Amino acid sequence: QVQLQESGPGLVKPSQTLSLTCTVSGGSISGGSFYWTWIRQHPGKGLEWIGYIFTGGSAYYSPSLKSRATISVDTSKNQLSLRLSSVTAADTAVYYCARESGNYAIDYWGQGMLVTVSS
Amino acid sequence: DIQMTQSPSSLSASVGDRVTITCRASQGISNYLAWYQQKPGKVPKLLIYGASTLQSGVPSRFGGSGSGTDFTLTISSLQSEDIATYYCQKYDRAPRTFGQGTKVEIK
Numbered sequence: 001q002v003q004l005q006e007s008g009p010g011l012v013k014p015s016q017t018l019s020l021t022c023t024v025s026g027g028s029i030s031g032g033s034f035y036w037t038w039i040r041q042h043p044g045k046g047l048e049w050i051g052y053i054f055t056g057g058s059a060y061y062s063p064s065l066k067s068r069a070t071i072s073v074d075t076s077k078n079q080l081s082l083r084l085s086s087v088t089a090a091d092t093a094v095y096y097c098a099r100e101s102g103n104y105a106i107d108y109w110g111q112g113m114l115v116t117v118s119s
Numbered sequence: 120d121i122q123m124t125q126s127p128s129s130l131s132a133s134v135g136d137r138v139t140i141t142c143r144a145s146q147g148i149s150n151y152l153a154w155y156q157q158k159p160g161k162v163p164k165l166l167i168y169g170a171s172t173l174q175s176g177v178p179s180r181f182g183g184s185g186s187g188t189d190f191t192l193t194i195s196s197l198q199s200e201d202i203a204t205y206y207c208q209k210y211d212r213a214p215r216t217f218g219q220g221t222k223v224e225i226k
Contacts, residue, residue, distance in 0.1 A: 016222060037215070046220040047155075047163065047206055053212070060213035096162070105153035105168040105210055112162060 002026040003076070004080075004097050004110035011107055012117050018087050022080040022097030030055060030075040035100035038071060038082045040093040048093075050082065052100065087117045120186045121146045123209055125218035138194040140221045142207035147187045151211035152181045154183055157220075159204045166205075167192065199225060 008020040020038075029036065038050040051061035051071050059071045071084040080097055095115055099108040122145040132138050142152065152169040155163040165174045167183035170190055180195045194201055202225060207218040 035215075046204075047157075047208075047217040049208070049215045049217060052215070062214050100210065100215070102210075103169065105165055105208065106155070106163075107165055107168075107174070109162045109164075 001026070002099060004099065004112045006095060006097050006110045006113035008113065010115060011013060011112070012087055012091075012118050014088055014117055015086055018082070018084040018091060018115055018117070020095055020097075020113065020115070022082075024078045024099075025079065028075075029073055029078045029080065033090055033102055035102065036071070036073060036080045037098045037100050037106065038069075038080075039096045039098055039106075041096070042060045042090075042093045050084075050095075053080070091115070091116050092117045121148065121209060121216060123207055123216045123218040125205075125207055125221050127221060128219065129222040129224065131224045132197050133226045134197055134199060135212065136197045138197050138201075138223060140192040140205055140207075140223075141217050142185075142190040143194070144188045144190075144209055148209045148211040150186050151207045151209055152183075152185065152190045153210060154181075155206045155208065156196055156201075156203045161207065194223075197223070197225070 003025045035052040037052040053059040053071045068085045094112040096112045097110040098106045100106045124143045152170040154167040157163040171183045182193045204220045204222045
C-alpha cells in the first residue's frame, strides 16, 4: 500500500520560499509510470493543481504558478519536493502531494499540510 | 488551457434521491475525466476515472458517464454519508485542471 506524507514548515514569511517534502512509502518513486503531483486547497475553497513531475521525466506546472514553482524528486530518499518562491498570504493553503497513475487518475493522496504565510 | 466547469455549485437533496452533477470541458478531453469526493476535513478520494470506471471499493450507487466535453456524475440513491464536495478533473494533458466543485447537502 503506497503512502504519502507531507512535511515542512507550517509557517512561512511573506517573500520567502515555501519548501515542502513528500515522503513516499510502500513503493519506489522511480518505479512505474507515475505523475508525482502537488495540489493545494485554499481555506474553504476548491482544489488547485500545482503541477507534477513524471517518473524519470519533466515537470509541468499550472500556468498561474509556473514562474514560482519547482517540483523535483530525490530518488535516493524516495521523496518528492515542492518549492514555491516569493510567497504571499494568497499562498496560504493546505498542500497535498499525490500520485497520478496516468490512465487511472490520482489514486493516492497525502494527508495534506497546512502552510500559513504570515509575518 | 482547457477550463472545467461544474454545475451546480451546490445542491440539496433528500436521502434516496437521484443526484446528478455535470462537468463540462472547454475543449474535448476524450474520456480523461476523474471524479473525486471530499468530505469535510478529509482528503479527496477517487470515485471514478476514465469518465465511467468505478474505483475499487466505491459503492455502486455512484456512476459516471460522458466523453469529449460533457460529463456526468450520478448518485442513484443519495445516502447521508454522501455529504461532501465533488470535483471533476481532466487528466488528458497538463495542466490537470479541476472543476470548482459541487457541494452536496441533505435536505
